[in-house]
Amino acid sequence: MKDVALHAGVSTATVSRVLNGHAAPTPETRSRVLAAIDELGYRPNALARSLRTTSTKTFGLVISDLVNPFFAEIARAVEQEARAHGYCVVLANADENDEQQATYVRTLLDRRVDGLLVCPATDDATWVEEVVAGDVPLVLLDRTVTGADCPVVRADGAEALTELAVRLIDTGHRRIGVIAGPAVTSTGRERLEYFSAALAQFGHDLRPEYVVHGDFRRDSGARAAAELVALPERPTALVAMDNLMGLGALEELRRLGLVVPGDVGLAVYDDQPWFPLLDPPITVIAQPTVEMGRAAARSLLALIAGEQPADVRLNAKLIARGSCGETNRG
Amino acid sequence: MKDVALHAGVSTATVSRVLNGHAAPTPETRSRVLAAIDELGYRPNALARSLRTTSTKTFGLVISDLVNPFFAEIARAVEQEARAHGYCVVLANADENDEQQATYVRTLLDRRVDGLLVCPATDDATWVEEVVAGDVPLVLLDRTVTGADCPVVRADGAEALTELAVRLIDTGHRRIGVIAGPAVTSTGRERLEYFSAALAQFGHDLRPEYVVHGDFRRDSGARAAAELVALPERPTALVAMDNLMGLGALEELRRLGLVVPGDVGLAVYDDQPWFPLLDPPITVIAQPTVEMGRAAARSLLALIAGEQPADVRLNAKLIARGSCGETNRG
DNA sequence: TGTGCACATGAGAACGATTACACACGCTGG
DNA sequence: CCAGCGTGTGTAATCGTTCTCATGTGCACA
Numbered sequence: 002m003k004d005v006a007l008h009a010g011v012s013t014a015t016v017s018r019v020l021n022g023h024a025a026p027t028p029e030t031r032s033r034v035l036a037a038i039d040e041l042g043y044r045p046n047a048l049a050r051s052l053r054t055t056s057t058k059t060f061g062l063v064i065s066d067l068v069n070p071f072f073a074e075i076a077r078a079v080e081q082e083a084r085a086h087g088y089c090v091v092l093a094n095a096d097e098n099d100e101q102q103a104t105y106v107r108t109l110l111d112r113r114v115d116g117l118l119v120c121p122a123t124d125d126a127t128w129v130e131e132v133v134a135g136d137v138p139l140v141l142l143d144r145t146v147t148g149a150d151c152p153v154v155r156a157d158g159a160e161a162l163t164e165l166a167v168r169l170i171d172t173g174h175r176r177i178g179v180i181a182g183p184a185v186t187s188t189g190r191e192r193l194e195y196f197s198a199a200l201a202q203f204g205h206d207l208r209p210e211y212v213v214h215g216d217f218r219r220d221s222g223a224r225a226a227a228e229l230v231a232l233p234e235r236p237t238a239l240v241a242m243d244n245l246m247g248l249g250a251l252e253e254l255r256r257l258g259l260v261v262p263g264d265v266g267l268a269v270y271d272d273q274p275w276f277p278l279l280d281p282p283i284t285v286i287a288q289p290t291v292e293m294g295r296a297a298a299r300s301l302l303a304l305i306a307g308e309q310p311a312d313v314r315l316n317a318k319l320i321a322r323g324s325c326g327e328t329n330r331g
Numbered sequence: 332m333k334d335v336a337l338h339a340g341v342s343t344a345t346v347s348r349v350l351n352g353h354a355a356p357t358p359e360t361r362s363r364v365l366a367a368i369d370e371l372g373y374r375p376n377a378l379a380r381s382l383r384t385t386s387t388k389t390f391g392l393v394i395s396d397l398v399n400p401f402f403a404e405i406a407r408a409v410e411q412e413a414r415a416h417g418y419c420v421v422l423a424n425a426d427e428n429d430e431q432q433a434t435y436v437r438t439l440l441d442r443r444v445d446g447l448l449v450c451p452a453t454d455d456a457t458w459v460e461e462v463v464a465g466d467v468p469l470v471l472l473d474r475t476v477t478g479a480d481c482p483v484v485r486a487d488g489a490e491a492l493t494e495l496a497v498r499l500i501d502t503g504h505r506r507i508g509v510i511a512g513p514a515v516t517s518t519g520r521e522r523l524e525y526f527s528a529a530l531a532q533f534g535h536d537l538r539p540e541y542v543v544h545g546d547f548r549r550d551s552g553a554r555a556a557a558e559l560v561a562l563p564e565r566p567t568a569l570v571a572m573d574n575l576m577g578l579g580a581l582e583e584l585r586r587l588g589l590v591v592p593g594d595v596g597l598a599v600y601d602d603q604p605w606f607p608l609l610d611p612p613i614t615v616i617a618q619p620t621v622e623m624g625r626a627a628a629r630s631l632l633a634l635i636a637g638e639q640p641a642d643v644r645l646n647a648k649l650i651a652r653g654s655c656g657e658t659n660r661g
Numbered sequence: 662t663g664t665g666c667a668c669a670t671g672a673g674a675a676c677g678a679t680t681a682c683a684c685a686c687g688c689t690g691g
Numbered sequence: 692c693c694a695g696c697g698t699g700t701g702t703a704a705t706c707g708t709t710c711t712c713a714t715g716t717g718c719a720c721a
Contacts, residue, residue, distance in 0.1 A: 002707060012671045017709055025669060042464055047441040048387070049707035052378045052676050067407045070400065077397045080424055089438055092422040094410055108419055111377040134372055219604065251608055273605075274549065278581055280610045332677065342701045347679055355699060379677035382706050664721085671714075677706105684701080691694090 002043065009037035020045060051113065059089045060301060061109030063102055063119045065144075066217065067094040069245055071271050071290060072120060075142065078294025079118060086302055088115070095122045097217060103128045110135045116301040121146045123185040138304040142297045145187040152304065154297040154313040155188075156288040158270065159195045161319040165268055165286060166199035168319070169238055172327040174266060175205065178229035178236030179212045180222055180246050189214070192242045192270060211236055215246045222249025230257065230265060238266030238325050244273050247283070266325035270317075282322035289315045332373065339367035350375060381443065389419045390631060391439030393432055393449045395474075396547065397424040399575055401601050401620060402450060405472065408624025409448060416632055418445070425452045427547060433458045440465045446631040451476045453515040468634040472627045475517040482634065484627040484643040485518075486618040488600065489525045491649040495598055495616065496529035498649070499568055502657040504596060505535065508559035508566030509542045510552055510576050519544070522572045522600060541566060545576045552579025560587065560595060568596030568655050574603050577613070596655035600647075612652035619645045 006013045011030060018026050019034040026034070037043075051057040060083050064072040080090045091109060095102035099122050106128045109117060116138040126146040132139050139151045169177055179196065182189025197207040213228050215221030222241055226249065229236055239254075241247035247269030254261060261267050262281060269276065272287035296313045303310040321327055336343045341360055348356050349364040356364070367373075381387045390413050394402040410420045421439060425432035429452050436458045439447060446468040456476040462469050469481045499507055509526065512519025527537040543558050545551030552571055556579065559566055569584075571577035577599030584591060591597050592611060599606065602617035626643045633640040651657055 013708080014671060014673095014710080015669085018670090021709080027669065030669080044437075044441055044461075044465065046382070046443065046707050047438075048378050048382045048443055049676090050709075052376070052382055052678090052707080053709045055676080057378075067410070068400070068403050070398070070403075073398050073400075073403050077424060077426075080397070090422075092420075094407060096407075107374075108377075111374055112419075113376065113378055131374075135374065248604055248608075252604075255608060274578055274582075275603075275605045275609075278578075278585060279605075279608060343678080344680075344701060344703095345699085348700090351679080357699065360699080376677050379706090380679075382677080382708090383679045385706075662721100664719105666719085667717090669714105669716085672712090674711085675709085679705085681704085682702085684699105686698085686700100688696085688698100689694105691692105 002045070004041055005034065005037045005043050008041060009034045055113070057113050057115055058087060059091055059112075059114045060298070061091050061093065061106075061112075061114040061117045063093045063095055063105050063109070063117070064142075065095050065097050065102075065120045065122050066245075067092075067096075069217070069243075070273060071244055071288065072143075074290040075120070075294040075297075078291040079142075079298045080294075082295045082298035086298075088302075095120075097122050099123050099125050107131060110137060116140070116305050118142050118297050118301055120144055121186070123183070124187065125185075138301060140297050140301045140304065140310075142293065143188060152300045152310045152312055154293055154300055155315070156293060156317045157314045158192055158286055158288075158317040161286045161317045162192060162195040163199040163202075164319045165240070165284075166196060166203065166205075168284075168321060168327050169240075169266070169268070169325055170200070170203055170205060172266070172325055174238045174325065176234055176236045176238075177205075177207065177211065178232070178239045179207065180225040180229070180239060180241040180250055181212055181214045182217050182242045182246075184214055186217070189217070189242065196240065215241075215243075215249075217243045217245060219245045219249040219252075222246030223253040224249075226250035226253040227257070230254070230259060236265065238262070238268070240268045240270075242270045244269055244271035247271070251279070251283075261324055262326035266327075268325050272320060277322060279324075281324045283324045284322045284327070285320050286317050287320050288317045332375070334371055335364065335367045335373050338371060339364045385443070387443050387445055388417060389421055389442075389444045390628070391421050391423065391436075391442075391444040391447045393423045393425055393435050393439070393447070394472075395425050395427050395432075395450045395452050396575075397422075397426075399547070399573075400603060401574060401618070402473075404620040405450070405624040405627075408621040409472075409628045410624075412625045412628035416628075418632075425450075427452050429453050429455050437461060440467060446470070446635050448472050448627050448631055450474055451516070453513070454517065455515075468631060470627050470631045470634065470640075472623065473518060482630045482640045482642055484623055484630055485645070486623060486647045487644045488522055488616055488618075488647040491616040491647045492522060492525040493529040493532075494649045495570070495614075496526060496533065496535075498614075498651060498657050499570075499596070499598070499655055500530070500533055500535060502596070502655055504568040504655065506564055506566045506568075507535075507537065507541065508562070508569045509537065510555040510559070510569060510571040510580055511542055511544045512547050512572045512576075514544055516547070519547070519572065526570065545571075545573075545579075547573045547575060549575045549579040549582075552576030553583040554579075556580035556583040557587070560584070560589060566595065568592070568598070570598045570600075572600045574599055574601035577601070581609070581613075591654050592656035596657075598655050602650060607652060609654070611654045613654045614652045614657065615650050616647050617650055618647045 093105035213225035276283040300310040423435035543555040606613040
């Protein structure tokens with residue numbers, strides 16, 4: 002920058018003014034400065050700038066699992082919305098791991114991101130204190146944690162899960178096995194709770210041995226499916242509360258030679274483009290991932306602007322495709 | 332930091348020394364400083380540190396498409412390897428878009444990343460000059476660009492594609508339709524070239540009307556498939572040169588009521604966990620994504636360390652599963 | 662012609678860390 | 692008893708920006 006100033010015969014202050022589009026500089030000096038910048042191939046140092054202005058124009062996004070397409074889509078949406086507003090996104094992958102998440106939150110804070118979007122790996126909220134201490138705007142995405150006082154963006158599955166329960170009961174399923182998410186995540190608990198409540202509401206209690214908790218990943222889905230179909234009274238249908246566990250369950254059922262829905266029905270939480278391609282197409286509860294990502298980014302922007310954005314609750318919806326033996330009617 | 336120094340009754344220099352694990356400070360001062368840090372909840376400002384040390388301990392990773400699971404897996408591997416070496420990864424998603432890619436490269440350079448990993452969206456290499464000008468270590472991943480003098484990490488599909496060609500011919504396929512990647516990407520060109528050469532080698536020239544170029548995304552795969560099966564002499568098999576285009580092709584075939592492999596065979600480049608679940612399971616060419624990501628990160632580390640890492644070529648391999656009507660012996 | 666007023670520009674102090682250098686202190690050895 | 696040395700600390704310059712003032716110039720007005 003000093004070089005540019007020298008080269009254009011002005012001071013660094015003027016170069017800075019030109020760079021930041023201040024009103025002051027004369028058209029003539031402005032063009033001289035621009036010429037010098039261009040000639041020297043000068044690029045401003047964002048670090049120094051941020052150090053001075055205390056603004057990095059950057060969001061930190063911590064997601065639970067990058068290879069989970071649900072989160073990948075969210076990440077993409079967040080990034081698009083952020084970019085549209087001149088923000089950059091630093092993506093951190095917690096890999097469903099508490100400690101890694103905490104490490105990343107710390108790193109992002111140290112780098113002075115302007116705001117933080119987190120899909121918490123678990124309920125553990127110790128990291129929240131650090132964020133609050135750093136006075137960094139925070140928005141929770143998909144999952145909540147206890148005791149965090151910040152906007153939350155999530156999809157509400159209560160209605161869809163109730164509808165699914167009705168559909169399963171109508172189809173004649175009485176023994177339903179649930180491959181639930183971890184009890185240490187809000188989504189893990191809620192989905193199970195809503196579904197179980199819906200069943201109970203219609204007089205069909207979910208027996209404890211028919212619930213197996215996984216970790217939102219593929220292998221756990223396979224293990225849970227194996228465990229469930231091995232029960233003395235085999236469930237007539239399985240519900241996997243996440244697309245990766247659903248994938249694992251499918252693999253396991255296939256491996257065991259069980260036919261869907263003939264031997265056992267299957268419904269999965271989260272839609273994926275390949276679910277309709279299976280035989281039979283899989284019945285799912287679809288979440289509005291793109292809208293979730295967008296909404297979260299917008300909430301964060303609002304927070305940064307000093308507003309108090311309300312929580313966002315979008316609706317997940319049931320898409321019945323026949324993998325539970327039901328008739329396909331959307 | 333000044334506060335910490337004051338609180339511990341030392342100078343900022345000493346605080347810094349404690350922070351950076353210098354040999355100098357006495358155990359006694361060290362603990363006093365640590366106590367003060369802890370008490371004040373002090374967190375060092377990474378920006379200031381980087382400004383001073385000209386090292387950010389950060390890699391920039393520009394990938395072509397975040398929702399493409401192939402790249403998501405690579406990203407995860409890069410991030411893991413980087414983290415293992417104390418580096419952070421800033422992930423940028425080019426969305427298969429040249430301009431967006433250039434913008435991101437520039438942003439990352441401005442933020443003074445210590446190194447750059449790029450999966451180039453196209454052959455356009457203008458952005459490379461900026462990287463070179465900034466004297467930032469660069470490694471290309473998956474795809475190459477013309478005239479970039481830097482280490483490249485990629486999977487070589489020549490062998491697998493040849494094997495696939497043999498397999499298809501053996502199975503009796505004579506009219507083979509190719510859903511190729513964009514001609515402006517090295518992988519798009521190479522895969523087509525290798526496959527076409529392999530066919531030719533066995534006396535079966537690939538006719539131009541049997542090649543349709545897509546853009547490595549789902550919709551283009553569907554369009555290409557539609558176009559190919561509408562040819563007067565319908566191909567007996569389709570080869571999609573990327574998993575997303577393969578997905579699109581599958582959807583289109585399904586929509587048209589064409590049965591795989593009865594009406595038309597299908598093979599896809601890139602494996603995905605759900606391919607084996609389809610009926611029939613899809614024949615694929617699998618790439619070692621995790622190893623690619625790892626290797627790329629290691630190459631970059633080497634480059635930063637001043638070494639001259641050699642290009643890495645890993646092998647893709649054919650996994651025959653029956654979707655081309657062949658026997659499964661893959 | 663001198664006073665006052667815009668207005669563009671420059672000088673220099675931050676921002677928060679690292680680090681070369683100088684200093685003070687307590688030892689040892691002649 | 693003092694030169695000399697090693698050791699632990701502090702002082703201050705520095706990284707590349709931004710931004711507050713102060714300064715200088717030109718112009719209108721009395």
